[in-house]
Amino acid sequence: xxxxxxxxxxxxxxxxMALKPAVSGNDIxxxxxxxxxxxxxxxxxxxxxxxxxGDMQRWFYSVRPDEPALIKARAERQVxxxxxxxELADSPIEQSDDAWLAQLRRFEADGTCERVGVTGLDPDWxxxxxxxxxxxxxxxxxxxxxxxxxxxxxxxxGGEVIRQYGRAxxxxxxIAGWLRSQGWEAEPLTGPMAGKLTMxxxxxxxxxxxxxxxxxxxxxxxxASFRLSAVLTDAPIAHTEAREHGIDxxxxxxxxxxxxxxxxxxxxxxxxxRGVEKWYVDFDKCLPFFNQHHGCAICIAVCPWSxxxxxxxxxxKLATRAARKEAEG
Numbered sequence: 001x002x003x004x005x006x007x008x009x010x011x012x013x014x015x016x017m018a019l020k021p022a023v024s025g026n027d028i029x030x031x032x033x034x035x036x037x038x039x040x041x042x043x044x045x046x047x048x049x050x051x052x053x054g055d056m057q058r059w060f061y062s063v064r065p066d067e068p069a070l071i072k073a074r075a076e077r078q079v080x081x082x083x084x085x086x087e088l089a090d091s092p093i094e095q096s097d098d099a100w101l102a103q104l105r106r107f108e109a110d111g112t113c114e115r116v117g118v119t120g121l122d123p124d125w126x127x128x129x130x131x132x133x134x135x136x137x138x139x140x141x142x143x144x145x146x147x148x149x150x151x152x153x154x155x156x157x158g159g160e161v162i163r164q165y166g167r168a169x170x171x172x173x174x175i176a177g178w179l180r181s182q183g184w185e186a187e188p189l190t191g192p193m194a195g196k197l198t199m200x201x202x203x204x205x206x207x208x209x210x211x212x213x214x215x216x217x218x219x220x221x222x223x224a225s226f227r228l229s230a231v232l233t234d235a236p237i238a239h240t241e242a243r244e245h246g247i248d249x250x251x252x253x254x255x256x257x258x259x260x261x262x263x264x265x266x267x268x269x270x271x272x273x274r275g276v277e278k279w280y281v282d283f284d285k286c287l288p289f290f291n292q293h294h295g296c297a298i299c300i301a302v303c304p305w306s307x308x309x310x311x312x313x314x315x316x317k318l319a320t321r322a323a324r325k326e327a328e329g
Contacts, residue, residue, distance in 0.1 A: 005298070007153070007262035012288035019055040025283030028052065030274035037274050038128045041194045042283060056291060063294040069159035070294065077166030085177045085188065092183030097238035104138065104175070104237060113171040114222060115141040117206025117240040121232065130196040134187065134232040136239075137202040140171040144225040144300075146308050152301045153293040161227070161295055165191055168229035176231045184235035191227065199228040207240045213251040213258065214266055214299035215281035220245050220315035223306030224299075246318030247305070251279065257299040263289040266299065 026032075028042045041051050048054030064070060104116055117139045123132040148160035172188035179186035189195045200217060204210065208228075209219035216224040258266045265285035270277045290296045305311040 005260050005262045007289070007298075008264070010262040010289050013292055016056065016059050016288060016291055019059055021052040021055075023052045025053060025287065029280075029283055031280060032272055033274050034272060035275050036124070038124060038126060039198050039274070040128050043287070044192050044194045046193050053287070056287065060291045060294065063292065064155055064158075067155045067158075067294070069155045070162065073159040073162035073166070077162055077169065080166045080170045080173070081190075083170075083173060085173055086181045088180045088185060089183040092235075097236045100235060100237040101240070107140070107171060107175055112174055113140040113167070114143045114226065115139075115208055115219065116175075117141075117203065117208050118237045119202050119205040119239050122201070122205075125198050125201045126196055127194065127198065134185075135234050136232070136237060137197070137206070138172075138175055138231040138233065138237065139199065139203045139206045139208060140168055140175065140229045140231070141203070141208055141219070141222065141226045142167040142171060142229075143222045144227070146225060146306065149225050149297055149301050149306075152297040153289075153295060155294070157297055157301070158293075158295040161297060164227045168227045172229035172231050176233070179231065179233050179235050182235070184233055186231050186233040186235065188229065188231050190229040197230055197232070199230055202230065203228055205242050207243045209243075210245060210247040211279055212247065212303065212305075213254065213279045214261075214303060215279055216300050216303075218247045218251075218303065218305045218311075220247075220305070220311040223311050224303040225301065225306040245315045246322060247315075250314070250318065254304065256302055256304060260298050260302045261286075262298070265289075 025042050028040055030037060043051065043053055043057060045051040045054065045057065048057045101118065107113055108116055119137055121132055121134055121137045126132065142164050144160055144164055149157050151157040169190035172190050176186035176188040189197055203217055209217045212218040212224055214224060218224045258268060263285040265282040267280065271280045273280050300306055305314060
């Protein structure tokens, strides 16, 4: 049974809303558009002056500026971001694509990240204005500590999000450094700042779960409680395949994240976004609460798939049910 949010009703602070631009973030994202177009930055621009919501992005950092958990996590992440990447070797090593993938898996085995996947780079995944410079995308996923993220939207959860963005950055830089040491050019990309690549589409293509109602990917092993980073490269690594686990249908019948969302930014139905019907988070409703609490993550924390030990059992149950229906014709 879903529980209503204790943070509802939510009223945005007038100081923040005075900074809201005339253009809707939903319009920038392409909500309701029937034709495809490539995405445009709406938030987390490296330079806030580049986006309409830049003043609201600056306001975000005025909230909880002295919170120890956030200060500590940011300092740790900055060390990772400042670390150098290995130099590019003179000659590229040649081996089979399966051998490359097997070697890439060691970053899972040693705990650098929880999951890696590989897919071809579709130029439609690049933000408007960028051109494809590489043929492949390596996607890295790092999982949140459940106890910490469950405190959302309190500062400890915000610190956990920052820590995992740091881990994701470290994983991308290590993988890029390894590929460069093998003679293959590689470019690491990480959030939360917007870069040249939207990360959810390649993550779906590489088999890291399905898109959930809350707008985040749900992976059976990690739930929705993880962060992504990426590496662009021409290294001929074998691709991993997209997979279905029955998550999309599960989300159609689940209201837990909807009911938990303080600003009611989640919809019961998919919506048309730049020519694609998908789950969508109302940007204009979500952002004020997100900013006012210096982050949120409530929806991914309450997602049933995010609870430790639950996701894989759910996936098995849904697979068994699907197989039974198929057998019955």
